[in-house]
Amino acid sequence: MKLKTFWLKSRISTLVLGALLIFTNCEKENELFTEETSEEIIVTQEKDITEKAFPDKKGKVTEITYQGQQLMVEEMDGVYVFEGDILITPEELQNANKSTGRTQNLWPNCIVYYSIESSLPNKQRVYDAIAHWKSKTNLQFIKRTNQTAYVNFRKGSGCSSSVGRTGGKQNINLADGCSTGNTIHEIGHAIGLWHEQSRKDRNTYVNINFANIQAGKDHNFKTYVQRGEDGDEYSPTLDFGSIMMYGSYAFSKNGMPTITKKDGSTYSVQRTALSAWDKIGVSRMYKKVCGTVPNMSGYYKANDGGHYYVRHIGIDVYWFGEHPNGSWANIFKGKLDGNKITGNFYDVPKGKIQGSGQLKLTVNYNSTKITKTQGSNFGGSVWNKMARPSSLPGTRTAGFGVRNNINNLTARWYANDGGYYYVRQVGSRVVWFGERHFTSGRPAWANVGYGIKIGNNIYLNWADVAKGNANGNGTLQLKMNGANTMTRVAVTGGFGGSSWSR
Structure with a gap:
């Protein structure tokens, strides 16, 4: 072209x-x-x-x-x-x-x-x-x-x-x-x-x-x-x-x-x-670089009562979604083609549900409305963009997950940057949602991570989402030092945390 x-x-x-x-x-x-x-x-x-x-x-x-x-x-x-x-x-x-x-x-x-x-x-x-x-x-x-x-x-x-x-x-x-x-x-x-x-x-x-x-x-x-x-x-x-x-x-x-x-x-x-x-x-x-709709980054309220914090970077779309009562929380990573998004969601242990699956979505001409077209095991079906509320759900104890299993990272982890990270592993897929330092009803930053685990090494793409006030993104490589600890090996984009424990 x-x-x-x-x-x-x-x-x-x-x-x-x-x-x-x-x-x-x-x-x-x-x-x-x-x-x-x-x-x-x-x-x-x-x-x-x-x-x-x-x-x-x-x-x-x-x-x-x-x-x-x-x-x-x-x-x-x-x-x-x-x-x-x-x-x-x-x-x-x-x-x-x-x-x-x-x-x-x-x-x-x-x-x-x-x-x-x-x-x-x-x-x-x-x-x-x-x-x-x-x-x-x-x-x-x-x-x-x-x-x-x-x-x-x-x-x-x-x-x-x-x-x-x-x-x-x-x-x-x-x-x-x-x-x-x-x-x-x-x-x-x-x-x-x-x-x-x-x-x-x-x-x-x-x-x-x-x-x-x-x-x-x-x-x-x-x-x-x-x-x-x-x-x-x-x-x-x-x-x-x-x-x-x-x-x-x-x-x-x-x-x-x-x-x-x-x-x-x-x-x-x-x-x-x-x-x-x-x-x-x-x-x-x-x-081919960023789809055909205006940038979607921002806060969306869904018909399932959830808060969704979306980040749109090129043709990549990330979100973190959570219900204010703590019953569920999930991350999503998808690709934008024109005005259509195809990707996968994973529940994370900030909530109690442990679902995952594929979603297909469409976005309207000005990115103010997202509509689900496929995904029978996912509750929300319509998302409307609006101003971010003044007060957002805070950190929670782990909703599911275990300790002492180096082959399954699913749990809430605490990092040396003060953040709580809700990690989910499904097969070799590793995802997380992290947030830190609530002030005036919202965290200073909040991000999602999406990647894979190969042996004891983890490779992630990360992106800040609109629950927090930061706007970074990049890559991370982590290494498991044991069942309940991991450390950062390499980073791009200015990511702060360097060690995690559960």
């Missing part, structure tokens, strides 16, 4: 969404969006709404080979500028030409790490733009700690960004005049979107008036085909309402339109919000 730009209409309607049915391979995905309500998008008719890295500046026009395509770019201030606001550094150019395709530019696990420089004015536009992306797509944005690949928001001479994940520090440059909408646009580039006017079929919908384009800027109006790419798209038509769309007066030298509709009229564009085709396009682009 190649990373292309996806365009959408200013409003969602049942009629427009029906057009999705022409994509026979994506029919099931379209069901996710039928519940979306109409969203008001404010359009503008400005003379030139186009984002530019270096406004009113011209560079040396040169041709480069980037990710298998020939690009005409301008060389300015030590970087190559493509289509006005897309930056390609010499280092990125070298690395990109060693790769095999653009799909490498996706952000793993749908997590975009970012930082904001202290000198950037009006940081709120960044926070608002990030909040918009988080609420409308399946991408997560997490402040960078020590990650190598991340987006850095900083003050610049214009509005500009790289396209896709470069693998290192990549800047989104924002001048004082770059709005929240411009910031949403530049984040679109950073997650992998190109501009609308590059579609291979654009000449079916618009005319390019080259006589009105500034000298040396006509290279910004080439299509994918003209650059040697196939230009596959995931939307049926060019969309004049996309936040990634050039306006009618982009790079105009004389105040006359450079892009018009086929009848010669100009059109309005917007820098307010992602609209329907943008959201659908990103969803399809990142489907």
Whole structure:
């Protein structure tokens, strides 16, 4: 799959969404969006709404080979500028030409790490733009700690960004005049979107008036085909309402339109919000990385009376569920495919029940409702996302399990980090739920572990869940030192505990 730009209409309607049915391979995905309500998008008719890295500046026009395509770019201030606001550094150019395709530019696990420089004015536009992306797509944005690949928001001479994940520090440059909408646009580039006017079929919908384009800027109006790419798209038509769309007066030298509709009229564009085709396009682009629904992480209340704390990382979905009366508690680990989750649950000894089995679930278009489609030996069938209660069930004595059996770890364990871990072993499968330090009605952290036991070694993936306030994840290797003690051998993700006893 190649990373292309996806365009959408200013409003969602049942009629427009029906057009999705022409994509026979994506029919099931379209069901996710039928519940979306109409969203008001404010359009503008400005003379030139186009984002530019270096406004009113011209560079040396040169041709480069980037990710298998020939690009005409301008060389300015030590970087190559493509289509006005897309930056390609010499280092990125070298690395990109060693790769095999653009799909490498996706952000793993749908997590975009970012930082904001202290000198950037009006940081709120960044926070608002990030909040918009988080609420409308399946991408997560997490402040960078020590990650190598991340987006850095900083003050610049214009509005500009790289396209896709470069693998290192990549800047989104924002001048004082770059709005929240411009910031949403530049984040679109950073997650992998190109501009609308590059579609291979654009000449079916618009005319390019080259006589009105500034000298040396006509290279910004080439299509994918003209650059040697196939230009596959995931939307049926060019969309004049996309936040990634050039306006009618982009790079105009004389105040006359450079892009018009086929009848010669100009059109309005917007820098307010992602609209329907943008959201659908990103969803399809990142489907194999994180499914097609927005991130599910959070608290859900189920129709069986249980509290469920969900963590969604890429296509992996974890939860810890418990009934407030202590009758049962379970962990779940599943895989997300589009809007469907398949995985297994295991009761853990925070409760009294000892069940396990497979569950199949579906998630609605905005991740506010989970519905069970298969799993006859599991009580809950509908989960609704809501605000986490102020007070949550605390630690409990072990509901089941034994001591002194090195071949069965099922029991409540106590760790040197102060946490209680409710461990369950079924065959070689080992799972747990851990929590520590209740303050103000909830633990400081809570996590689930899911892995296998080979001999006296245990290999786990762990992820914090929304019962606590931490947001880490990683891997663990443990070693049994006896029937009732185990120690940590290796860890990733900053996990605290290093020894356990039961």
